[in-house]
Amino acid sequence: MRKLWGGRFAEGPDALTEQLNNSLVFDARLWRHDILGSIAHAEMLAECRILTKQESEKIVAGLQAILAEIDAGKLEIPEDAEDIHTAIEGLLFDRIGGVAGKLHTARSRNDQVATDIRLYLRDCCDTLVEHLIVLQGTLVSVADREMGVTLPGCTHLQHAQPVLLAHHMLAYFWMLDRDRERLQDCRGRLNRSPLGSGALAGTGFPINRELTANKLGFSGVLPNSMDGVADRDFAVEFLADAAIIAMHLSRFAEEIILWNTPEFRFVELHDSVTTGSSIMPQKKNPDVAELIRGKSGRVLGNLVTMLTVLKGLPLAYNKDLQEDKEPLFDTFDTLNLVIPAMNKMLSTALFNRDRMAEATRGDFSTATDLADLLVRHGFTFRDAHDAVGAIVQHCIATGTVLESLDEDALISAVPQLGSGAVAAIEVLKVTNSVASRTSQGGTAPTAVTQQLALARQRLEAQNRS
Numbered sequence: 001m002r003k004l005w006g007g008r009f010a011e012g013p014d015a016l017t018e019q020l021n022n023s024l025v026f027d028a029r030l031w032r033h034d035i036l037g038s039i040a041h042a043e044m045l046a047e048c049r050i051l052t053k054q055e056s057e058k059i060v061a062g063l064q065a066i067l068a069e070i071d072a073g074k075l076e077i078p079e080d081a082e083d084i085h086t087a088i089e090g091l092l093f094d095r096i097g098g099v100a101g102k103l104h105t106a107r108s109r110n111d112q113v114a115t116d117i118r119l120y121l122r123d124c125c126d127t128l129v130e131h132l133i134v135l136q137g138t139l140v141s142v143a144d145r146e147m148g149v150t151l152p153g154c155t156h157l158q159h160a161q162p163v164l165l166a167h168h169m170l171a172y173f174w175m176l177d178r179d180r181e182r183l184q185d186c187r188g189r190l191n192r193s194p195l196g197s198g199a200l201a202g203t204g205f206p207i208n209r210e211l212t213a214n215k216l217g218f219s220g221v222l223p224n225s226m227d228g229v230a231d232r233d234f235a236v237e238f239l240a241d242a243a244i245i246a247m248h249l250s251r252f253a254e255e256i257i258l259w260n261t262p263e264f265r266f267v268e269l270h271d272s273v274t275t276g277s278s279i280m281p282q283k284k285n286p287d288v289a290e291l292i293r294g295k296s297g298r299v300l301g302n303l304v305t306m307l308t309v310l311k312g313l314p315l316a317y318n319k320d321l322q323e324d325k326e327p328l329f330d331t332f333d334t335l336n337l338v339i340p341a342m343n344k345m346l347s348t349a350l351f352n353r354d355r356m357a358e359a360t361r362g363d364f365s366t367a368t369d370l371a372d373l374l375v376r377h378g379f380t381f382r383d384a385h386d387a388v389g390a391i392v393q394h395c396i397a398t399g400t401v402l403e404s405l406d407e408d409a410l411i412s413a414v415p416q417l418g419s420g421a422v423a424a425i426e427v428l429k430v431t432n433s434v435a436s437r438t439s440q441g442g443t444a445p446t447a448v449t450q451q452l453a454l455a456r457q458r459l460e461a462q463n464r465s
């Protein structure tokens with residue numbers, strides 16, 4: 001394939017230089033965005049009378065035909081090009097001849113590649129937002145279906161206070177909701193056009209940057225041509241948003257792995273999202289959950305890679321920037337797989353309601369409820385805490401549990417309780433404990449039902465937009 005810059009060289013590049021310099025092996029996937037960017041540029045060149053109408057039409061028709069043929073699998077991207085921009089220009093030259101050489105008027109590969117990545121990432125944001133919304137929908141369905149189910153709520157992975165399973169599921173709903181917002185924010189900020197920045201300093205041709213920005217669906221143009229070709233902050237932002245998503249999914253996956261152990265048995269994963277062992281016939285391993293957790297590592301790594309590539313670069317374009325693509329592509333591919341996989345795993349999982357209920361028995365997780373009751377009987381919270389602590393200690397020493405305490409035992413432990421002992425027996429019950437936490441965002445069925453309605457509204461607003 002014809003090189004774009006052979007003129008000044010007596011000798012071609014060394015094989016290793018070519019290999020190092022080549023980005024086609026990974027940037028070929030930008031072909032569509034590259035062609036769309038070129039079509040907009042060629043149209044603008046005619047509208048600004050930099051090319052004749054005929055020249056522009058020839059170029060645009062050629063590019064459209066190339067796009068359609070690659071799309072239909074009838075045309076291969078040539079493998080001997082340096083990068084996707086060179087490859088597409090080469091294809092255009094083969095098709096329409098010398099006039100193809102006019103496409104690059106008033107443009108550089110530097111503003112071209114910055115445009116391509118922004119267009120590409122815009123689509124990536126849209127796809128990931130769609131995946132998140134589907135997963136949020138599944139969380140809402142599970143919360144709705146499991147509304148009456150309680151399980152131990154933990155802090156320090158120790159039983160703390162009983163909560164509703166629906167409450168636990170909705171916690172992830174809101175994390176993903178912020179993840180969705182972050183991606184949408186990122187999309188808004190990256191959706192500005194660098195096209196027309198040229199190599200770094202702009203161009204002397206009378207171009208119209210607003211025109212190409214409009215044609216490509218950008219919300220405006222970047223005001224500084226050096227910034228336009230040099231920065232990849234939008235890529236960092238995308239990678240950071242993605243890393244947060246991967247981190248959230250990894251935490252959720254970790255819980256599912258724990259809940260799926262014989263010690264917990266809170267959840268049973270469907271066969272279709274598990275794998276067997278080559279040696280132990282009894283095994284059913286939660287590989288999907290483990291890989292969701294494991295793959296968060298590379299997504300976080302890609303963020304660090306991008307920041308490291310950028311941090312020492314002088315303005316404006318440097319070839320180091322070519323290293324932006326693999327982390328971006330890898331992160332998108334990973335989340336494009338992992339979010340739907342999480343959805344599949346969650347939507348087919350069976351929650352073991354009896355086991356969850358059983359796990360709250362005798363776990364002292366209603367101790368706070370008893371302390372709260374004492375406060376209503378005039379104790380300061382600190383004194384109540386001490387009194388209930390002593391009761392717990394007594395239970396542990398005698399091998400009993402809180403819910404087995406009767407009126408007499410309670411009165412002898414805390415004489416000030418008096419006639420309140422009957423009520424104390426009631427507050428020690430798990431269902432009553434859960435039902436009492438009616439504060440906004442709390443775990444009482446009334447509060448979680450309101451939260452679920454809010455989550456539904458949130459989803460519906462997204463699905464409408």
Ligand code: ARG
Pocket residue numbers: 023027083109110113317319321322323
């Ligand atoms: N493949 C390059 C990249 O990804 C395209 C821009 C090349 N520009 C240049 N001046 N060599 O960044």
